[in-house]
Amino acid sequence: MVKKKELIGQTQSKIFDAATEVFEEKGYTGARMQEIADRAGINKALLHYYFRTKDQLFMAVFQVLLKRMLDKILSIFNEEATFKEKMRRFLDEHIEFLIKNPRLPIFLLNEISRNPELAEGLKETLQYGQIRDLIYDKHSKELKGYGIKKSDMPQLMITIVGMSVFPVAARDMMAIVMPQMNENRKFNAFMQERKEFAAGFIMTALKNRKK
Amino acid sequence: MVKKKELIGQTQSKIFDAATEVFEEKGYTGARMQEIADRAGINKALLHYYFRTKDQLFMAVFQVLLKRMLDKILSIFNEEATFKEKMRRFLDEHIEFLIKNPRLPIFLLNEISRNPELAEGLKETLQYGQIRDLIYDKHSKELKGYGIKKSDMPQLMITIVGMSVFPVAARDMMAIVMPQMNENRKFNAFMQERKEFAAGFIMTALKNRKK
DNA sequence: TCTATCTTTGACCAACTAGTTAAATTAATT
DNA sequence: AATTAATTTAACTAGTTGGTCAAAGATAGA
Structure with missing residues (x-):
């Protein structure tokens, strides 16, 4: 069984990887939070749960x-x-x-x-x-x-x-x-x-x- | 008195210059039609009158x-x-x-x-x-x-x-x-x-x- | 001067965007 | 099994965006 803490890490890193992809492809202004959520296989609210704003997520990736x-x-x-x-x-x-x-x-x-x-x-x-x-x-x-x-x-x-x-x-x-x-x-x-x-x-x- | 045809040229080239500035600074996705209109000293409807869409304007500049x-x-x-x-x-x-x-x-x-x-x-x-x-x-x-x-x-x-x-x-x-x-x-x-x-x-x- | 055409505008709209919320689900602890 | 805390979701909101429209203003030709 997958432990919760491992899932956190997994989810967070899935978000991070998806965000990296999307930001690299589209740039900050062209990137959409929805697309990042989609590629990470989660929904937008969870995205905002881990990284409060687009800026914060972008900064982390950047x-x-x-x-x-x-x-x-x-x-x-x-x-x-x-x-x-x-x-x-x-x-x-x-x-x-x-x-x-x-x-x-x-x-x-x-x-x-x-x-x-x-x-x-x-x-x-x-x-x-x-x-x-x-x-x-x-x-x-x-x-x-x-x-x-x-x-x-x-x-x-x-x-x-x-x-x-x-x-x-x-x-x-x-x-x-x-x-x-x-x-x-x-x-x-x-x-x-x-x-x-x-x-x-x-x-x-x-x-x-x-x- | 300024002739109409000269004004057209003036307006169109003012739009073009403003669009060049904004697109260069912000890129396509970061550029705003409103900002281009503002810098050209006209309003947004006139902008769309001369260049029907953002894409068309961008293409011309690009x-x-x-x-x-x-x-x-x-x-x-x-x-x-x-x-x-x-x-x-x-x-x-x-x-x-x-x-x-x-x-x-x-x-x-x-x-x-x-x-x-x-x-x-x-x-x-x-x-x-x-x-x-x-x-x-x-x-x-x-x-x-x-x-x-x-x-x-x-x-x-x-x-x-x-x-x-x-x-x-x-x-x-x-x-x-x-x-x-x-x-x-x-x-x-x-x-x-x-x-x-x-x-x-x-x-x-x-x-x-x-x- | 009158008229037809070309310019310009303020007000508006539908679609999209980042971000919120409250409730449901899941996992860990006792 | 019950309680608590962490995780996930669907539905929503307020603000922004590109684009439209009907009407007013300006211009040139008769």
């Missing part, structure tokens, strides 16, 4: 997804390895992550840009705010060897992250110009290929950079 | 904005110049364009990803679908010299476009990790700097690419 994304980006850079190795591992793992979560980037980008306060909570976390300096200091010798100054770090970091995120976020738009992108099989092949292309591209640019 | 974006991307590549020169000009002009239209990328990306049929109309335009081949054929010698095969074009093109678009689209998210991005002055300086950074980065990667 915080988790944003943290998941940032941690995925940052965790690799906390390990012990050369910058070059970290970058390769980042592109490998992040692209795998994005293939499994293709709607996540646009969802996050869109919601944050429409309501920047959503990110306020995480900004306070010191861990995130100074990451640029931490990464640079850890690899200053290697990076200086590539002609990268501390002030170049934003350019470099955004370039690396953009290499993996942009193709996923812009897929449907780029597909206008490159119809192959519409086929899932071809797009996945493109993303697999991108791991090596991006890593090689960046390393070549760094190694031969004018100093 | 088509114009999508075309504006794609033309900006593609026009430069139709000119006569080396690939290298075109890429530099593209980054210069596209970044300027994006500084003036900072909400445009997220708006387009978001709406297209939520409803890919929005792009169907433009896909038919042969001009767009085969652009990859056209560009390659025009510069095949130069690109082969960089070790770029025709099958590498999607990777290269998405890399170039992402260099300019991603920082604008991901600004508020990257600002969590790099708080400087929040200040408009610093962000604009970053984007100005990016013209040279991106162009230099890409050319270095191309010139030293393993063949």
Whole structure:
């Protein structure tokens, strides 16, 4: 027999999963509490019983997804390895992550840009705010060897992250110009290929950079 | 005295501008016909007189904005110049364009990803679908010299476009990790700097690419 | 000036939305 | 088995939304 407390957990997590799906697909303004309830297999009143308002439910989902994304980006850079190795591992793992979560980037980008306060909570976390300096200091010798100054770090970091995120976020738009992108099989092949292309591209640019 | 026909044009374009603003800010689902009417300085019934439904108004705005974006991307590549020169000009002009239209990328990306049929109309335009081949054929010698095969074009093109678009689209998210991005002055300086950074980065990667 | 047509409006409506409530059901405790 | 507490539901509400309509106002041509 299923215990009540397990059911709570089950129900709550069913709601959470359903809400994640719907919010990712439709965004905050496009999401409907009724649809979330339907997909969770419960009714609307129970939804409001667990999460009093749409805002509360959205916040819970959003915080988790944003943290998941940032941690995925940052965790690799906390390990012990050369910058070059970290970058390769980042592109490998992040692209795998994005293939499994293709709607996540646009969802996050869109919601944050429409309501920047959503990110306020995480900004306070010191861990995130100074990451640029931490990464640079850890690899200053290697990076200086590539002609990268501390002030170049934003350019470099955004370039690396953009290499993996942009193709996923812009897929449907780029597909206008490159119809192959519409086929899932071809797009996945493109993303697999991108791991090596991006890593090689960046390393070549760094190694031969004018100093 | 203002002629009636001029007024029509004025009203219609006031509606169009207001709708562009509101849709860009709030997206389709977040936009309100009442707010569009208010910003255009008219009432809701007149709004529906000129554009019968929200969908019709949205479509009109969306088509114009999508075309504006794609033309900006593609026009430069139709000119006569080396690939290298075109890429530099593209980054210069596209970044300027994006500084003036900072909400445009997220708006387009978001709406297209939520409803890919929005792009169907433009896909038919042969001009767009085969652009990859056209560009390659025009510069095949130069690109082969960089070790770029025709099958590498999607990777290269998405890399170039992402260099300019991603920082604008991901600004508020990257600002969590790099708080400087929040200040408009610093962000604009970053984007100005990016013209040279991106162009230099890409050319270095191309010139030293393993063949 | 009169008339036919095109514009503009305030008031309205039906459908939908987030959120509430009170009562029914289920589970845990004694 | 009875009591208590937690869980689930159908039915409802108040506010918002896109869209309509009939009538008033403005314009150009005769």
